[in-house]
Amino acid sequence: MMLPSITATALALALRGATRTDNIRRSTVHETHAWQLRDKGFTVVDVEPLDASLVASAKAACCDELDELLDLVPRVGCTVDQQYNFAEICHRSPLRWDMRVNRSAFDALTAAAVERASPLLNRLDELPLHSKEGWLPLVRRLPRRTRVLMTGAIVSRPGAIEQRFHADADNWHFFWSTLLPRHRIYNIFIPLCDIDADSCGTQFWPGSHLGLTRKQKYRTAMERSGCIENDPAAMRAMDAPACPAGGLIVADFRTLHRGLPNRGEANPRPIAYAIVGTGGAKDDINFPGLSLRQRAAAIEMAADGDVDLLAAMQEAVSGEFLEFGEIARISRKTNRY
Numbered sequence: 001m002m003l004p005s006i007t008a009t010a011l012a013l014a015l016r017g018a019t020r021t022d023n024i025r026r027s028t029v030h031e032t033h034a035w036q037l038r039d040k041g042f043t044v045v046d047v048e049p050l051d052a053s054l055v056a057s058a059k060a061a062c063c064d065e066l067d068e069l070l071d072l073v074p075r076v077g078c079t080v081d082q083q084y085n086f087a088e089i090c091h092r093s094p095l096r097w098d099m100r101v102n103r104s105a106f107d108a109l110t111a112a113a114v115e116r117a118s119p120l121l122n123r124l125d126e127l128p129l130h131s132k133e134g135w136l137p138l139v140r141r142l143p144r145r146t147r148v149l150m151t152g153a154i155v156s157r158p159g160a161i162e163q164r165f166h167a168d169a170d171n172w173h174f175f176w177s178t179l180l181p182r183h184r185i186y187n188i189f190i191p192l193c194d195i196d197a198d199s200c201g202t203q204f205w206p207g208s209h210l211g212l213t214r215k216q217k218y219r220t221a222m223e224r225s226g227c228i229e230n231d232p233a234a235m236r237a238m239d240a241p242a243c244p245a246g247g248l249i250v251a252d253f254r255t256l257h258r259g260l261p262n263r264g265e266a267n268p269r270p271i272a273y274a275i276v277g278t279g280g281a282k283d284d285i286n287f288p289g290l291s292l293r294q295r296a297a298a299i300e301m302a303a304d305g306d307v308d309l310l311a312a313m314q315e316a317v318s319g320e321f322l323e324f325g326e327i328a329r330i331s332r333k334t335n336r337y
Contacts, residue, residue, distance in 0.1 A: 042252065049247045063268065069088055073292070077316075121146055132212045149277050151273065156268065160259070168283075173281060178211035186253060187249075187275055188275075191269075202257050
């Protein structure tokens with residue numbers, strides 16, 4: 001008669017042991033990724049990707065939102081050759097869009113990603129500061145709590161070329177993050193399709209975020225070759241990691257990176273992201289206040305069927321944005337970091 005009780009106890013102990021083992025394994029994973037993020041400026045969390053159905057729903061929401069927004073773009077006079085920037089969508093480079101996705105399925109995915117990444121970021125805060133970072137005493141009194149600053153998605157369609165290397169941080173963030181180790185912003189990228197290494201994903205320059213060496217590292221490459229992309233030594237150090245759909249790539253906002261070309265024949269490459277900040281850090285530069293939806297509705301209402309007036313207003317809106325060819329010419333003359 002004692003057998004069921006003994007069996008139940010053994011089962012409970014086994015489950016407790018399995019839970020403890022799982023917690024230890026996850027703690028070890030967080031430790032590894034925290035050190036990678038500190039030293040390299042990015043890390044790939046590719047074990048236990050987010051739920052496949054959550055990823056599929058977010059991907060559909062992302063693609064639907066892009067189609068809806070792109071239908072509005074010609075209604076304000078803009079073309080595929082322009083780098084237009086609106087509150088809902090920015091055309092960062094040819095056939096590559098950065099956009100806000102205000103749909104519940106997308107919000108569920110980014111919330112799950114932030115929850116998954118938070119233990120890693122908490123562990124990072126506990127690590128000793130990298131020797132190539134600057135800091136002030138007592139600054140760890142700044143709040144550690146992770147705040148979600150914004151979410152969005154980057155979609156590159158077939159034919160999108162590689163971007164130029166850039167950091168997402170602005171000058172103020174570079175300044176304060178060098179002084180304050182808790183003043184940080186991180187990008188949590190969530191690929192919505194499988195990304196192979198060195199293919200259509202994101203390429204990072206490891207260590208390019210470190211406060212005391214990043215400028216010299218950049219300037220040395222520029223002096224040798226004129227731009228990072230043409231510098232063999234810098235390019236040998238680059239890393240474009242693989243990541244499965246639903247995995248996470250967590251990157252320091254200061255790390256130099258670029259989106260690689262999409263050479264697929266038919267498939268877009270959507271990547272969701274959540275931007276999180278600690279120590280009072282914030283990001284105010286990703287999207288302007290000008291709404292594409294509101295502008296399209298406003299000029300069509302104002303034209304009231306007058307074709308010539310509508311064309312004139314569309315031309316005025318279009319004139320606010322440069323074409324990519326002109327931007328490239330300007331960039332070649334003003335290479336700076």
